[in-house]
Amino acid sequence: MSDLFQEKSETYDTNERIKKRSTAIGECILKNVALNKQMHILDFGAGTGLISTQIAPYVRQITAVDISESMLQKLISKPELKGVVKVLCHDLTTTPTGEKYDLIISAMSLHHIEDTNNLIKQFSAHLKEGGKIALSDLDTEPGTFHTPGSEGIFHFGFDRHELSEILMMNSFENIQFFTAYNEIKEDFLYPIFLVVATK
Numbered sequence: 369m370s371d372l373f374q375e376k377s378e379t380y381d382t383n384e385r386i387k388k389r390s391t392a393i394g395e396c397i398l399k400n401v402a403l404n405k406q407m408h409i410l411d412f413g414a415g416t417g418l419i420s421t422q423i424a425p426y427v428r429q430i431t432a433v434d435i436s437e438s439m440l441q442k443l444i445s446k447p448e449l450k451g452v453v454k455v456l457c458h459d460l461t462t463t464p465t466g467e468k469y470d471l472i473i474s475a476m477s478l479h480h481i482e483d484t485n486n487l488i489k490q491f492s493a494h495l496k497e498g499g500k501i502a503l504s505d506l507d508t509e510p511g512t513f514h515t516p517g518s519e520g521i522f523h524f525g526f527d528r529h530e531l532s533e534i535l536m537m538n539s540f541e542n543i544q545f546f547t548a549y550n551e552i553k554e555d556f557l558y559p560i561f562l563v564v565a566t567k
């Protein structure tokens with residue numbers, strides 16, 4: 369499988385737009401999800417760990433899953449994640465990790481996965497009973513957020529109602545949406561949601 373983030377990984381952490389967005393998403397998770405030092409968390413599409421680094425001080429362990437070797441290389445080089453994070457270069461949509469988690473977080477990765485229903489089903493299968501998800505991505509957008517021709521973009525954001533239906537079909541309850549960030553790009557506003565739900 370080709371690494372679509374190979375080039376991006378070099379400048380990902382120094383991109384001010386990405387830094388602001390990730391900080392806002394991390395803060396929204398910290399504000400709306402109760403974390404504790406017993407928790408084992410899965411960060412799906414963890415990338416360079418911009419979200420994991422914000423969550424790490426409050427939990428026991430994070431399993432960072434991504435299919436991009438180059439993004440995960442950046443993540444494992446971060447001293448603040450040493451001893452907390454375990455890395456899996458692994459496609460969880462086809463191959464289970466073999467573990468169950470207290471919470472699954474994901475930021476800006478859902479739109480890279482074609483079959484959202486299957487992904488949510490996999491999340492459910494990877495959660496302990498009563499476990500939670502906290503997923504963040506773009507609200508529906510006109511297809512202008514990414515550079516034209518970008519590979520691996522399967523969704524121009526998500527409709528909150530449609531995503532709720534998928535979550536309910538997969539037995540999630542207490543579904544709550546928050547607006548984690550309003551990103552402005554070329555004078556256009558792209559709201560970014562965080563959805564929290566319980567299995």
Ligand SMILES: C[S@@+](CC[C@H](N)C(=O)[O-])C[C@H]1O[C@@H](n2cnc3c(N)ncnc32)[C@H](O)[C@@H]1O
Pocket residue numbers: 373390412413414415416417418419433434435436439458459460461474475476477480481
């Ligand atoms: C836009 S980046 C977001 C990274 C990080 N969550 C953040 O907010 O900074 C999307 C990430 O999803 C990953 N990704 C794409 N498809 C994936 C899959 N099937 N399984 C796991 N990760 C995937 C990409 O490799 C990339 O690192």
